Amino acid sequence: MRSNGKPTKPAGPPVKKKKRRMSLRKKILISASIAVGFTALATGGIIFVLTTANFNPAKLDQGATSPTIVYDRYGHVAFTISPSGVRRVKLSQIPKMLQDALIATEDIRFYQNHGFDLRSTFRSLVQDILHRGTLQGASTITEQLAKMVYLTDNQSIKYKIQEIILGIEISRYYTKNQILDMYFNTANFNGATPGIENAAQIYFQKNVWQLNLPQCALLAGLPQAPTQYDPFLHPHAAMARRNIVLGQLLKYHFISHATYTKAIHSPLDLAKNPGVVADGVPPQYASYRDYLYEEANKIGIGARALQQGGYKIYTNLSPQLQMAAYQQFNNNAYFPPNMNGNVAQGGAAFLDPKTGGLLAIMGSRPSTYQYEGFDYATQTQRSPGSSIKPLVVYGPAIDTGKYNADSLLYDGPLNIGGYQPQDWESHPTINEHVTMRDALAMSWNIPAVWLLQQIGITTGLTFAERAGLHFQPQDFMHLDVALGDIHPGTNPLQMAEAYSAFDNNGQRIPAHAIERIVNAQGLTVYQAQSVPIQVMKPSTASQIVGLLQNNVVNGIAHLAGVAGRHVAGKTGSVAYLPPGYTYSPGDSDLWFCGFTPNVVGAIWEGFPNTSLQAYIPNWVGGSALPAELFSAIMTQGLAGTPAGSFTTPVNSSSTAPLMTLTGLTGSYSASQQGVSLSWNPLNGPVYYLVFRGGPSDRNLYYNRSIGKVTSPSYVDPIHVIGGHTYQVVAFNALTDHEIAVSPEIEVQITSSSLVGTGNTPPSSGSGTTAPGSGTTTTPSGSGTTTPGSGTTTTPSGSGTTAPGSGTTTTPSGSGTTTSGTGPASTVIPGTSTPAAPPAGALKPPPQGE
Missing domain, CATH: 2.60.40.10 (Immunoglobulins)
Known part of the structure; x- marks a missing residue:
């Protein structure tokens, strides 16, 4: 039983504990382990000569001085990554409680040991040898410093012995205070730029000597896993780790119980925005550098190694396109206006569709960029709105072989199990068929939902999964995935990669920034393996290219056009419906996903947290903003490069010319x-x-x-x-x-x-009434009557009247009547009554154009 992290003795007389007998097998294993351990240490005497021969004490003071050189896609040096941003501080400037927190957490016998802790090492050796030769933990502060400067992050016994010997050597050359000083200025507390002062600036925007106890405890807990415990990315994990450190301080009597109790209940108290710390990278490449860190870390090369390891990294970076994205993202004209002090954000990613190479990326707007801040190109999860239609509806439908660009789709009133999709514009639904080309060009919702029902939700989402999107089980239960209502959402990098399959004969190649890494010794330690994934038939990709090019030439995506270049793409927006509202005052998300013959890209715009204090008003222009931004970036970023052309002409079909x-x-x-x-x-x-x-x-x-x-x-x-x-x-x-x-x-x-017709002309409108609720009775006649409000009786006459109030008289005629309150499903002309999907289909779609 524990109370406030401190052991509590049970009430009553002490209970004599029975000795637990150790099994013979366990005794043998432990004995063997210890024997192996001593043998390993003896062998260390041989390694000692080899290791200490390369021991250079001065290296501890300055760290490795070889920066990493990053090359662009043409083999030219783009930028270097170095620890130039390290802000060194003296140990006397570091609060005593921060020093105590580190020692209590990492090496409680720091002032007593001689660079390594024999007790901890053997305890760890017994445990780890049982786990097949890996040695984890038990490193003293001095050993950790040796590993940072001299060794790679290797957990083999050989490297552990080298670590121990180097720790002993460091202790021979330096005092304990000097070792602490070097540790605090060398260790990674934030996953990128080394040094405790940088961490204090990034997380609290304070100097290290201004930190309080909870802040010191937070930083002291970071070196073991700075990304996992990053308080901006993982606040709950960071707080749990901080409280462990506070518990260690209490356990070893550095703080009182009252101080401990107060500290563990304090908030993280982070800076509102992360502080900016440079590492020698020009600002236009900051977002690319951030993604480079992420990708290199997955490969196994950490941030410190990137900054000081002397690597040569060959990337897919296009300097011209990256600069264009950076400069155009800095143009407020392409973004929604700020609202109530909230700044609209954006993210974008651009790929080579033939290789999957990341050409350019913007994780945020330059004016709001934060070092190691949230990346809206790769980390956000947002609804893609109608930009998902080619991936979930039209691409899969064409891929079945049953539909093409000229196929007629149902476009009348639709009620499927209570789900009644509506269109983003006010044009009344008075026809019942529209071509796929028209439906996609104008981004109408009803044909998309109807078509997804025809091909099946599973068919649509499986196609999109091959394109690289991710879905949850509930997404397979409702039809409004046709309009972008997916979970958990997506981001620009995923959408750009998914669209790349259209631009690459149906094949998707996973997005990647790094092609090759060469270490300081000239050895290639990583080579990208680009394995194509067949998403769809080449003929399907060809037809979708024609449809999406038509969108830009003749549809609502025309603002994405680039003079002298073929452009194809799709807009997307998500309507924002505040709680209690019956109408949408604006949008939460704006998208454009598109491509030229050589570049595919996706752009998202919106507020980080949509609310009545931060949304995109209807008057802003919707997805026209990212479409225009795409055009501006492509115009600047591709200037002077070959235009290329799509193999499929606009409005192509399998028939003869019209x-x-x-x-x-x-x-x-x-x-x-x-x-x-x-x-x-x-x-x-x-x-x-x-x-x-x-x-x-x-x-x-x-x-x-x-x-x-x-x-x-x-x-x-x-x-x-x-x-x-x-x-x-x-x-x-x-x-x-x-x-x-x-x-x-x-x-x-x-x-x-x-005159003489008996008709009273409406003052405006198209001659049809807008849908309402109520009961409508309709005799025979010609024309089309849509519901009014209240109870409507229809006497004889001809034609269609504009909506009114109270009782509406409509001349008789024969035609089609839609109902205000209708049955659970709608019979579509030429088809059987559609079966209602599961209850999840009843969700109202939030998506727009």
Whole structure:
């Protein structure tokens, strides 16, 4: 039983403990271990001569002086990594309680031993030999110093003996205070730049002599695992480690119980933002350097070794593209405005799609960059919004062989088990079919959700997993993953890598910064092994490239275009719905993921913690911001380089070039109560989709169709005064491929043309009512009626009225009626009633364009 970290004796008379007899096997093992230990130490006498021959006491004062040289993708020196940022302090400037904390935690017999602790070494030797020859722990402060300066992080018995001998040598040359001084100025307390003063500046923005007891205890606990206990990244682990150190101080009577109790209940008290400590790297390369540290650490080369080990690291860095990203990220015009003192952040990653090489990366905006701070390119986990559609919906659908860019997708009212996806814009859903090309170009949600249901959630997410994204089991239970509602989320580096498969004939090569590492002796100690992963068929990748290029040429991603270059990509945004709100005042996340023939990139923008005090207002322009930022970075970063080209032309399909549908005419017909259209028919099995734009709306091709007919005529029941543009697209009824497109025409509706028709023209709108709630009754007639609010009765007449209040009279007609409060599922024309997915499908999608 323990109380406040101190052993407590049980009440009552002492209980005589029975001696536990040690098994014969255990005795033999321990005896053998000790024998091996003595033999090993004896062997150390031989190693002693070899080791001490290279012992250089001066090296302890200055540390290794060979910086690491980092080369760019062209073999030129980009920057060097050195310990130039180390701020040395004297032992007299380091608080006594910090010295005590280190000794209590790392080496309680520091002032008594001679560089190594015989008792601890043999205890560790007995335990570790039983674990097949590795020797862990039991290093004194002096031995740790020897390992930092002279040895690699090797746990073999040979290296342990060298460590012990070097520790003895150091103790012969230096006093205990000198050894502590060198340790505090050499050890890594923050995982990157050595030295206790740097750690104090990074975590508390204080000089080391200004630290209090809890802060001293926190730093004293870091050298064993500075990344694992980093208080910015892992605050709970850091606090637990700090409290262990405080417990050691109490155990060895450095502090009182009252002081201990007060200290363990104190907060971490970190600086609001990490302090900045340089290591000789120019600011434009800071984010690349941060990722380099992370990748090298995974390879097995720590931060100190990078700074002082004399390595040559050959990377995929593109200096021009990195500089462009750095400078454009510094342009406030490409980011949401600050809100209530909160600064909008951003992250971006750019890869070579053919190799997976990391060309450039931005972990934050330059004005807010913090050394070892949070990296929004690699560490954030955010919903990708509609930028996920090519990976979860359209790519997988095409890969099945059942769909292509010209396939017609359902685009009417949809209710699947109670899940009713809505679109990001206010255009009413009055048509029922749209091509995949149009649906993706305008980022409409309903076709995406419908298509995912057709191919199956598992098919969609399995495809995206091959592309490198990660999902949780609950993601396989609801359809709004089609709109980016995934767990735990994703980041720009993952999205750039996933999109690279489209730009590389369906193959993904894992992203990496480092190609090769050569040590100070000239030996190659690491060589990247780029193994491609086949994500999709090459033909699928080709079609997606055409679709995404069409997005930039003709769709809502047009701001991402780069003059003189082929660009393909997809926007994404996530609507922010505050608790208690029935509408979204803005967005939480903005994305653009795109590529040229030679570079693929992904950009995220948003606030670190979205709230009513920090969100992106609707008036900002949504995902246009990262799209424009992508364009600016590509324009600057690729200037003077070959443009290249996609092998798939825009709007490509498996059919012959589109013909012109001729003879389209139209006029308002009082007798037919609407605009009467007609055109010259085509031979063969065909059907026609009719498109209409509102007053002054000329972008017809990306508006939804208002009707589908098989005969060469159509009556549009519209009574809105003004000019209306029309276009008709013909499709092969057997393949659903486009075969002909008509020129646009404009039809004027005037007040005089409505005289005598019995119609009262709406003041504005497209002639349809916006969806509402309530019960709608509909007799036969022509035209389309959408729900109003309240109870709506529909008498005879023709056409469609704008929404009103109370009782709405609508002329009779025959057509399609959508319901305000409908059944649990919707029958899609030409299909059976879709089965409702599990309850997870009922979640409302937060995603937008």
